Amino acid sequence: MRFSFTEEQLVLRDTVTAVLADWCTPGDLHELYANDAPDAGRSHPRWNALFNLGITALHIPEVDGGLGLDDRELIAISEAAGRVALPEPLSETAGVVVPILVASGAGHHALEPFLDGGGAATLGGVTFTPSGPRIASVADGHRVRTSGITQATASHHLLAVSSASGPELHLAVTADGDLTRTTSLDRTRRLGTLTWTPTDATRLATGPLAATLLDQAVNRAALYSAAELLGLCDAMITLTAVYVSERKQFGVPVGSFQAVKHHLAGARVKLEFARPAVYAAAWSLATEHPSATHDISLAKSLASDAADEAARVSLQCHGAIGYTFEHDLHLLMKRAWALSAAWGDARSHRARLLNLLQAERSVLPS
């Protein structure tokens, strides 16, 4: 039992944090909001700066040319990406698609883009329910329409499901399909719908393996949303703490009022106790611990609630200024709202937790 990051893990996280500080400023996000054409704000240099740190190859075994690391490293990196509301598919690529590719037994060819091709990948067409993934891809003749794709315009590859004859998992090339943009309140999520053609070349898995990988993909998406929510929480609370320490009303900083203190203290306590649950779930997932599903639902439910609370009190403590488009708060708040609901909200994950506990108890002798 040693529940903390290693020095190496912290160094890697801090390196990523430093790169993000350069390449993902509030100004960059404001620009993306201002200029929301389908391919706008796409920052090849930003993605390359992250890619060059090897993050997308993190989960790839060393024997295949990757870093041979796992979720214990990546979880802290995703948290850092959340802190700046990164508008790139970093968690999607490194936390979901690449590990699924590795687990699917896909060969070197499939992994290559993520080793040295600048590859960015995402997923879509599936949502979380307490009883399992719900497939939301729709057949369109020989093609498949997959909606709900995050960072769609920033991704080269799409992990998606075709369910024509039983569920199949595919890795589609976005440029080969037709991409249409969906407008989210958080423009920087760059949601989209891809209509693509399943082929032998795109097929990753069928039958039970496809179902297992799909379960894993949704669990991974939930966990990495939770990690980003931690970062968002922290960023909102910090931004607000600075603001209320400076902003004066009635001749004193508003942060000296007990009501403001208690709002922020409450949010901070929630964050403080959500964080270990997210890290523990990353450990469970990386070590294939039998409690991984339980731990991911625990993590997502706590992180979603913490983020809702942090968003609520941050807006309230900012007062009217937080309600403006030009202030930075909304950049964080809208992402927090979206991720809190994405891949199962707090309630849905608590529902799954109860299902798991109930199943466990019915197996045990009474």
Added chain:
Amino acid sequence: MRFSFTEEQLVLRDTVTAVLADWCTPGDLHELYANDAPDAGRSHPRWNALFNLGITALHIPEVDGGLGLDDRELIAISEAAGRVALPEPLSETAGVVVPILVASGAGHHALEPFLDGGGAATLGGVTFTPSGPRIASVADGHRVRTSGITQATASHHLLAVSSASGPELHLAVTADGDLTRTTSLDRTRRLGTLTWTPTDATRLATGPLAATLLDQAVNRAALYSAAELLGLCDAMITLTAVYVSERKQFGVPVGSFQAVKHHLAGARVKLEFARPAVYAAAWSLATEHPSATHDISLAKSLASDAADEAARVSLQCHGAIGYTFEHDLHLLMKRAWALSAAWGDARSHRARLLNLLQAERSVLPS
């Protein structure tokens, strides 16, 4: 539309309040706690003082010798009784049993004790569920065992159900049965179980009429619990406001701290908005408005939540002193806890509200 009490109604309420101030002090309640033998603390003078105001005859038509008034008068009286945590079956007698007797068509003989016999009555053996009353009376040979009777040792009559051959409503004489005491956290609720014998003489109604009256009885019990909760809320908040204005810490009254202010303000707001709902439900019931069931569930859900909140913040704002047996707060708080759960807690009443709305919508053309 004139949503307020008449002068006469307010005078009646204030008269009752004055009598309660004399006959039901915190000291009286402490004594009842201290001396909790089955028949202890029974205060004939207190009941007689209330009886002499004619409250038990309030619902009896003038032609039968009663006051010919209704729930619009009684609701404010029950609120006043709640304010002092009255340990007598005032709401049970005047708010539930007598109106049911009147509605059942029972003759003068049945009503007589409540006109000039000092009669006190209560009910038991039934609980609220969102889908209707659940009968909790148990057959015991020819006898019936009825539990969950409030103010059992203070009541001469018991409105109870026998379900041997279809539900029947009876008015049993407590002295004719065997009464055993049940211990509640709130000793002053004087809960009990009566084993009694249904006879032709006790039978009030059978068949559909019995079912209808049972529905009404449970609705009435819920409404009058809500009214008492309003009084309890108000009393807890007032007691606490006085305490925090006097009690000093860090050299100032604790009531000057914003956290304490906001706790109490929150509770007061909840009370402020629960109150009209309780009064409106009394009006609906008295005027046989079709929304009466809806309005009672609305009232009980709001009053239960308001009382839970008032109890919570009152204890917190009192600090350790509120946690002691010798302080008055627990007299109010324990009653509030009990009544908040009794006759359907807030959630159960919201569940019934949703059932009602769903039924309504399925009837309406879409």
Added chain:
Amino acid sequence: MDLTFTPEHDAFRMEARAWLEANVPPPGALRSLDTAEGFDDHRVFERQLFDARWSVVSWPKAYGGREVGIMEWLIFEEEYYRAGGPRRVSQNGIFLLAPTMFEYATDAQLERYMAKMASGEEIWCQGWSEPDAGSDLAGIRSKATKTDGGWLLSGQKTWCSRGAFAHRCFGIFRTDPSAERHRGLTYFLIPMDAPGVTVRPIAQLDGETGFAEVFFDEVFVPDEDVLGTIGDGWKVAMATAGSERGISLRSPARYTEAADKLVDLLLATPVDEGHHLDPRSAIADEVMKAYADAQAYKLHTYMTATKVREGHTVGAEASATKIFWSETDVAIHRAALRLLGESAELEVDDGRGGTDLSEWLDGYLFALSGPIYAGTNEIQRNVVAERMLGLPRA
């Protein structure tokens, strides 16, 4: 105690309902209030309301009203929300400024402004807050100095709702520079097209310009546009603040209609089978809590209206009311977004080839401002504690 409406009330209701059913534009037909085009769309509808004498039912007939009482006003509002009437672009004028005008304005002022306010010809914005005076209105620094025949106003106001497109502004300025806090303030009625007025629109959360910063550089306002007495602006302004927080701004129907739609949304949400805990039931309780609060607000308003009609005034209770309606509004819309789940963030087809916020998301963003504006709920809780419960001031 009587919670039924009279036959006259019922007739009034039916007349309003008939007109509204025939005239309220379908959802989305008017463009967003917070755009220049939408602002005009909404003014056209205000004119229709005015012509049919529905825009300000409680006002004197001389200014386009019907001189009806508070119950009729509540009935009209119920019908307006029931019919899905659009947001009122003239709201700041008719609900916030007008009650103050009727209390403090000269006959000439009433003559000059009220009918145009009622018809939407002149839209008013509010000039309350300043960068350093948000919740603390007494900290106002914008000043007015006397000049021949009037005053020269200088300073900066912010969070002026409707400020981007409005014709006139009402607000308070410091006329006695030596006085502090609540003293030496005066209430002015200001033309937005006067020389020296500069408007900087502020985009709100959804990117649209619901409010503005307004800069005043020696803006001339004639003596006849002072409302009330010189130096008495705080008292006059507090009358408006009372209206803003009190019952007049927020018709209960706004919440009961939204809550009813929320229940519809709940009942239309598919139940997910295959597991024992039904999350729809878990959210159902949150939905019904919001529904119950909307109903409670309605009944509370009827009780308050009865008091008002019988001559009582609403004091600190207005603070309790403001806390309650603003939090109910958030609760209703938050529950809806929870029901919508992952799709809550998505915009919907606006019927004009673009997308727009869904009704629920738009309503949520709007609701979020409730606990902040018109005195934050933190300030209101202080008022409830100190004035309703007698707790000591800090």
Added chain:
Amino acid sequence: MDLTFTPEHDAFRMEARAWLEANVPPPGALRSLDTAEGFDDHRVFERQLFDARWSVVSWPKAYGGREVGIMEWLIFEEEYYRAGGPRRVSQNGIFLLAPTMFEYATDAQLERYMAKMASGEEIWCQGWSEPDAGSDLAGIRSKATKTDGGWLLSGQKTWCSRGAFAHRCFGIFRTDPSAERHRGLTYFLIPMDAPGVTVRPIAQLDGETGFAEVFFDEVFVPDEDVLGTIGDGWKVAMATAGSERGISLRSPARYTEAADKLVDLLLATPVDEGHHLDPRSAIADEVMKAYADAQAYKLHTYMTATKVREGHTVGAEASATKIFWSETDVAIHRAALRLLGESAELEVDDGRGGTDLSEWLDGYLFALSGPIYAGTNEIQRNVVAERMLGLPRA
């Protein structure tokens, strides 16, 4: 990052489990801790624990401990709650006083007190609060004046947990009457049977005497029973306060065990058929929230324990921890009472011909004191805001 236990940890766990399974009395077998008889029942069990060297596992072997680390302590606590071990009557001594003793006591003091504390031979009560110094400990007025060979203590302490039956008391008294607030205080170890000590038991919510007022009238305490330096009592006391709020008082197992039982209660609660909103599902979410918080507390504790073991100290985080465990405890028990519904208020057969609070009701009443004692959660929130978030002091 490694969340598994070593084989040595597992062996330690199994040894503890075996002993506890064989020795923990069945539920209700010991009478209530807050009665004279129950106090003795619990001391008998403490002696058994001590004899098997389970009463203070992390202490030096010389005083009955096993000198194991914080992880083993957590494991023991997990097993203790898993086995349904009774409330620890020696808690104030072994969890609150002992850490301070190990930091400040002389060897002679340790020799004199620690083994008897560990065996339950001497039960300690705390003497912190005074009638006018509850959350504001710096307002202490009880004083100690120097006399030959020791000090004479006078004044009044209140809310002394276990005070009605304890043998010894630890607390701070003002030794420099001219000093104010945090200065001039000294920490004393006081025999409760000394002349001049008067105990007034205070009945708590359930009518039992969990705490007491203690009056001191020139009570002699010898110099060797001063803990730490004269005048340094605040610093010494804060070390105890840190323990009280920190991880040492509240084992996560206390909450995870209760939360697991809560889930069992939920799954055993009958579903009411015949209506579409299943109230069990509505409460289920509240149950699972409590369950999730208990799990979160456990994981947080593992993380804190890792830090502590690696030499970090716990500062303001202890305030966050205290807020979280106390509110989690209330949430778990409140959810259980909601599931029990109307029967929640009823007492249950105590197996000795009487009735007693049900486990859940008893747990709820106990939990309610959590947000109040050891520094109210309001004070703790101030600490979190000022020390963890850097907000300005009022």
